[in-house]
Amino acid sequence: MKNLKSLNELIENLQKLPTIGKKSATRMAMFLVKNKFTAMKIANSIESAITAIGECRECGNLSEHELCEICMSQRENKLCIVGHSKDIILLEENSIFKGYYFVMPELDNEKIEKLINMINNKNIEEVIFGYTHSIENEAKIMYLEERLKDKNLKFSKIAQGIPMGVNFENVDITSLYKAFRGRVKL
Ligand SMILES: [Zn+2]
Numbered sequence: 001m002k003n004l005k006s007l008n009e010l011i012e013n014l015q016k017l018p019t020i021g022k023k024s025a026t027r028m029a030m031f032l033v034k035n036k037f038t039a040m041k042i043a044n045s046i047e048s049a050i051t052a053i054g055e056c057r058e059c060g061n062l063s064e065h066e067l068c069e070i071c072m073s074q075r076e077n078k079l080c081i082v083g084h085s086k087d088i089i090l091l092e093e094n095s096i097f098k099g100y101y102f103v104m105p106e107l108d109n110e111k112i113e114k115l116i117n118m119i120n121n122k123n124i125e126e127v128i129f130g131y132t133h134s135i136e137n138e139a140k141i142m143y144l145e146e147r148l149k150d151k152n153l154k155f156s157k158i159a160q161g162i163p164m165g166v167n168f169e170n171v172d173i174t175s176l177y178k179a180f181r182g183r184v185k186l
Pocket residue numbers: 056057058059060061067068069070071072
């Protein structure tokens with residue numbers, strides 16, 4: 001399809017999306033060029049979403065405002081540290097946790113300062129490490145616990161029900177719920 005430069009480019013770009021291989025990308029591109037109205041709607045939604053959505057100033061969650069809905073609301077004095085903002089969506093959709101969140105993908109001094117501010121501002125009493133189990137995450141937990149040790153906090157991490165190295169999104173909701181309920185004190 002040498003003469004269809006823009007179609008090839010679309011196929012190539014669609015393959016940058018997670019889980020999309022060449023076959024799906026080709027199918028999608030063909031659909032889009034044949035259904036121009038739907039294609040324009042999708043293009044517009046992509047543009048508005050990427051323009052409107054940023055990160056909450058306090059917790060790093062995805063938000064259309066400076067502060068996200070969760071940080072603005074009155075919740076339990078608990079804070080769950082997660083690796084991705086998509087973990088928050090999953091936990092919220094299933095009402096698994098009723099406290100606040102903090103997104104910390106990698107250890108980062110600026111983020112740790114923000115975390116400490118949030119713990120102070122929200123009178124946090126318990127910090128739950130919502131990381132799945134991996135050697136790397138265990139190291140993160142140990143480091144963060146050390147940094148927060150003078151805050152008089154209870155620490156816990158989600159229970160071992162979740163297999164090593166598996167992402168939240170690939171865990172069934174019952175296991176995730178159990179992992180939170182059965183969280184282990186550190
Ligand atoms: Zn927030």
